[in-house]
Amino acid sequence: MENQQKVKNLIDLRSQARLGGGEKRIASQHTKGKFTARERIDMLLDEGSFEELDMFVTHRCHNFGLENEKYMGDGVVTGHGTIDGRTVYVFAQDFTVFGGSLSETNALKICKVMDMAMKMGCPFIGINDSGGARIQEGVTSLAGYAEIFQRNIMASGVIPQISAIFGPCAGGAVYSPALTDFVLMTEQNSYMFVTGPKVVKSVTGEDITTEDLGGADVHAGKSGVSHFKVENEEEGLLMIRKLLSYLPQNNLEDAPLFDTNDPIDRIEDSLNTIVPNSPNLPYDMKNVIHTIVDNGEFLEVHRNYARNIIVGFARFNGTSTGIIANQPNFLAGVLDCDASRKAARFVRFCDAFNIPILTLVDVPGFLPGSGQEYSGIIIHGAKLMFAYGEATVPKVTVTLRKSYGGAHDVMSCKQLRGDFNYAWPSAEIAVMGASGAIEVLEGRTMSAIVNPDEKAKYMAEQVADYNEKFANPYQAAAYGYIDDVIEPRNTRFRIIRAFETLQTKKVTNPLKKHSNIPL
Amino acid sequence: MKKFDFNINGSDYNVHIKHIEGDIAELEVNGTPYSVKMKQEIKSTKTPILVRKEAQSKSGDRRVLENMSPVSSGAKPSSKAIKSPLPGSVIKVLVSEGDSFKEGDVLMVMESMKMENNILAERSGTILKVCAPAGKAVLQDEVLFEVN
Numbered sequence: 278m279e280n281q282q283k284v285k286n287l288i289d290l291r292s293q294a295r296l297g298g299g300e301k302r303i304a305s306q307h308t309k310g311k312f313t314a315r316e317r318i319d320m321l322l323d324e325g326s327f328e329e330l331d332m333f334v335t336h337r338c339h340n341f342g343l344e345n346e347k348y349m350g351d352g353v354v355t356g357h358g359t360i361d362g363r364t365v366y367v368f369a370q371d372f373t374v375f376g377g378s379l380s381e382t383n384a385l386k387i388c389k390v391m392d393m394a395m396k397m398g399c400p401f402i403g404i405n406d407s408g409g410a411r412i413q414e415g416v417t418s419l420a421g422y423a424e425i426f427q428r429n430i431m432a433s434g435v436i437p438q439i440s441a442i443f444g445p446c447a448g449g450a451v452y453s454p455a456l457t458d459f460v461l462m463t464e465q466n467s468y469m470f471v472t473g474p475k476v477v478k479s480v481t482g483e484d485i486t487t488e489d490l491g492g493a494d495v496h497a498g499k500s501g502v503s504h505f506k507v508e509n510e511e512e513g514l515l516m517i518r519k520l521l522s523y524l525p526q527n528n529l530e531d532a533p534l535f536d537t538n539d540p541i542d543r544i545e546d547s548l549n550t551i552v553p554n555s556p557n558l559p560y561d562m563k564n565v566i567h568t569i570v571d572n573g574e575f576l577e578v579h580r581n582y583a584r585n586i587i588v589g590f591a592r593f594n595g596t597s598t599g600i601i602a603n604q605p606n607f608l609a610g611v612l613d614c615d616a617s618r619k620a621a622r623f624v625r626f627c628d629a630f631n632i633p634i635l636t637l638v639d640v641p642g643f644l645p646g647s648g649q650e651y652s653g654i655i656i657h658g659a660k661l662m663f664a665y666g667e668a669t670v671p672k673v674t675v676t677l678r679k680s681y682g683g684a685h686d687v688m689s690c691k692q693l694r695g696d697f698n699y700a701w702p703s704a705e706i707a708v709m710g711a712s713g714a715i716e717v718l719e720g721r722t723m724s725a726i727v728n729p730d731e732k733a734k735y736m737a738e739q740v741a742d743y744n745e746k747f748a749n750p751y752q753a754a755a756y757g758y759i760d761d762v763i764e765p766r767n768t769r770f771r772i773i774r775a776f777e778t779l780q781t782k783k784v785t786n787p788l789k790k791h792s793n794i795p796l
Numbered sequence: 797m798k799k800f801d802f803n804i805n806g807s808d809y810n811v812h813i814k815h816i817e818g819d820i821a822e823l824e825v826n827g828t829p830y831s832v833k834m835k836q837e838i839k840s841t842k843t844p845i846l847v848r849k850e851a852q853s854k855s856g857d858r859r860v861l862e863n864m865s866p867v868s869s870g871a872k873p874s875s876k877a878i879k880s881p882l883p884g885s886v887i888k889v890l891v892s893e894g895d896s897f898k899e900g901d902v903l904m905v906m907e908s909m910k911m912e913n914n915i916l917a918e919r920s921g922t923i924l925k926v927c928a929p930a931g932k933a934v935l936q937d938e939v940l941f942e943v944n
Contacts, residue, residue: 323842361843518843538798538816557912567848574846608882609911641909646883648936710910 294332294349298373306373311444311466312510314354314369317404321367321514322358329356331386338380341413348374352407353383355390357399360518363526363533366394369404372444376408379450383411384421391428398527400437402517405454406444422449429456434629437524439517442467442503443510447491454502458626459520459578461505461513462493469496469503494581501582501619519576523590523597524630531631532597539571541594541773548765552678552703556748559605562587565637565677566600569593569769575600578623583615584608588623593635594773599627602637603688605678612684613644614657621660628668633776636665636689639678641710658687659795666693667792671779673772676700676750676759682709691758696782697775700750700759701768707747711740714747877927877939878915884908885933889926891941896922904928904940915940 278286295315297303303313312320318327335347352374357366368387370377387403394401410418432438433456440454442462446469454460454469462469470491477483477490489495497506505520507513525532545568553560567573570591577589585608588601601620603610627634643654665672665687673696674689685706691698700706708714716723719739726732746752753759763771786792802809808826815822821832887905891897897917904915925942928934 320842361841515842515844519846522843557907557910559911559913563848572845573848575848576846605911609909609913611882611909641911644882644909644936646936 290349291332297350297352297371298348298375302373309466310509311372311406313373314371314404314406317369317441317443317510317514318354318356318358318367320511321402321404321517322360322365323362326358327356327367328358329354331355331389334382334386336380336382336411336414338411338414340415343413350374351380351383351386352377353379353386355386357390357393360521361533363521364397364399365402365521366390366397366399367402367404370407370444372406372408375411377406377444378408378411379418379421380411380414381417381421384418384424388424388428391425391432394436395428395432398436398529400439400521400524400526401432401457402439402441403453403457404441404443405446405450406442407450408445409448409450419449422453425453426456429453433458434528436527437521437630439520441510441513441517442469443513447471447473451502459504460496460502461507461516462496462503463510463513464493464506464508468492497579498581501579501615504578506581520590523576523592523632525632528630535571535592535595537571537592537595542770544766545569545769546766548768551765552701556678556705559609561606562602562604562610562637562639562677565768566591566602569772570598570600571595579619583613583619585610585613586616586620588620590632593769593776596776597632598635598776599623599632600635600637601689603640605639608644609641610639610679611641611644612658612661612687613649614652614654617654617657617661617687621657621664624661624664624668628664628670631670633671633673633779634668634689635772635776636672636674636695638674638676638680638685638688640681640684640688641679642681642684656795658683662687662693663792663794665689665695667786667794668694669782669784669786671776671782672696673775673779674698675763675768675772676704676706677765678703678705680704680706691760694784696779698759699761699763699768699771699775700753701765702750702762703765704750704753704759704762705748706750706753706759711743711748712736714743715739876921876943878903878917878941878943880906880915880928880934880936880938880940882906882908882913883934883936884913886928886930886940887912888930889928891923891926893923893926896920897943906934917943 297313306313333349334351335349336351352371353368354371355368357364368390391401429438438457439459440457442454444466446454451469451471468487468491474485474487474490477485493503493506496503505516507516523532548568551560551565566575571593575589575591579588585604587604591598591600601623624634643658672689689695715736723732726735750759750762754762798813800811810826812824813821814824819834819836821834823830823832884906887907889904891903897903898920899917901917902914903917906913906915921943923941924944928940
């Protein structure tokens with residue numbers, strides 16, 4: 278064969294490989310409103326930056342007639358490319374080849390790019406669209422999953438790992454996304470569950486649709502498995518680009534610094550009046566966040582899950598910052614099990630990747646009741662406290678209004694190594710609310726008063742006295758637990774200055790194998 | 797945005813750059829506005845800019861406290877309950893039996909954690925029964941309304 282012919286053969290083979298499972302299956306993927314693996318990668322990466330690896334890999338299975346059916350690439354597209362000029366490693370499962378099922382060789386391809394991502398210190402993105410394990414291969418396929426899991430675990434906290442779910446992801450396959458830092462699902466077509474509706478029906482008799490069992494709404498709203506719910510694949514892929522703009526390439530670097538045109542000393546008079554005069558009235562914490570960050574850009578994580586706490590990324594003077602904020606507008610902003618877990622995981626992510634943390638506090642306390650206690654609010658609340666106390670990144674806290682009891686301690690207080698703790702003049706920092714406190718402190722005196730009118734009067738006096746003494750930031754400030762009481766309209770400037778001076782912060786935790794966070 | 801002070805041939809110029817989009821810069825020189833086309837390559841990126849979506853609920857700035865789930869496994873499948881998301885007490889009930897409601901409507905105001913909370917409808921329907929009248933203290937997950 279002449280060399281010329283050999284080159285032509287190569288080109289033919291490549292174009293054959295690019296077709297995956299064939300044009301018919303590609304068309305069927307398109308009619309479902311889904312894109313193919315290669316189309317997805319093209320949308321995700323900078324134009325022309327994708328370098329594919331292992332295009333000629335085929336499976337090694339000789340069971341069930343599979344030896345006569347081989348596709349180049351074996352159902353997964355892997356390689357590297359750039360996002361805003363920064364290298365990332367990707368895999369995208371190809372549903373047109375054996376339903377994207379995971380085989381031994383398919384897993385080897387994924388492991389190869391994961392190893393490279395680790396070696397090079399680059400983010401790793403997986404686009405999942407797979408029917409599960411390739412049953413014909415038996416246990417080698419299972420081993421393949423485990424190889425991927427182990428690499429996910431080793432990469433955790435070293436490089437950012439992001440999973441997009443653009444199709445089925447069931448059985449053991451769900452654990453790879455679950456081990457990564459962020460999971461993203463499309464509203465249509467995507468679902469995740471450990472056991473599907475058929476098995477559920479046969480075991481428990483429960484009749485449930487795929488959508489109700491593991492659709493995007495379920496995981497973005499109820500279970501919290503998914504961090505982002507997106508309308509379509511394109512939005513999802515652009516969301517990944519946006520998310521990566523807030524993250525460093527690995528745990529030894531800082532997130533990229535962006536040039537900003539938003540003045541750092543922007544005064545926002547609206548903040549002086551945003552907290553209602555009545556402590557019983559809620560307000561939208563998101564208004565505060567959008568007002569103080571650069572250009573009003575805030576990427577919210579877990580938008581639909583445990584909405585009583587808000588977490589997400591924004592920038593201050595171009596520096597990527599993780600924000601954790603209580604939301605008085607939802608469930609009064611209480612800390613419950615879900616909210617504590619959500620925030621704790623976010624704090625740990627930021628700490629692992631050198632992203633400074635801003636905490637905005639307006640929390641009435643932990644949610645009381647048997648439901649919460651039985652669900653282990655003690656353990657879940659401890660997670661958040663642990664995460665804050667362990668974090669060594671710059672931590673700035675602003676208390677807007679309520680900060681009561683244990684919840685005050687949990688929300689990045691001074692003693693949990695908060696670097697700068699500021700408070701608005703509307704802040705109320707105390708062990709408990711006035712009426713509760715008076716009932717305990719003045720219980721004996723009160724029970725001695727027989728006349729109910731007199732009793733109410735005495736109570737009101739005592740409550741007013743208590744509020745005067747404790748429902749303000751100045752007692753905490755007197756002890757230095759609050760570094761300064763700031764005018765709300767200057768909040769942006771004070772936060773930026775604080776983070777600026779914290780750039781050289783250096784704190785190390787004692788050497789240990791790892792901590793024992795209350796999981 | 798950015799301010800520059802120049803002194804050229806003895807005259808002072810205060811330049812205030814107000815906005816840059818693509819290669820067009822809006823600026824003010826000594827208070828006179830100008831629009832200047834800059835000679836630079838426009839860098840285009842696929843990465844989107846985030847714009848805040850309006851809050852999904854219609855009830856203005858106070859919102860969303862709702863929870864819907866089947867009453868119990870024994871109940872009729874068509875009957876659903878709106879449960880209390882928090883322990884607290886009912887301040888006022890804004891609907892009565894037989895009223896129909898739309899998604900996002902405020903059905904009840906309750907006080908919990910010393911805060912007023914609106915109970916909103918997660919979807920449209922009709923009130924079959926009001927289980928928690930004003931003044932009643934409710935526990936978490938206690939049924940507030942039965943709806944269809």
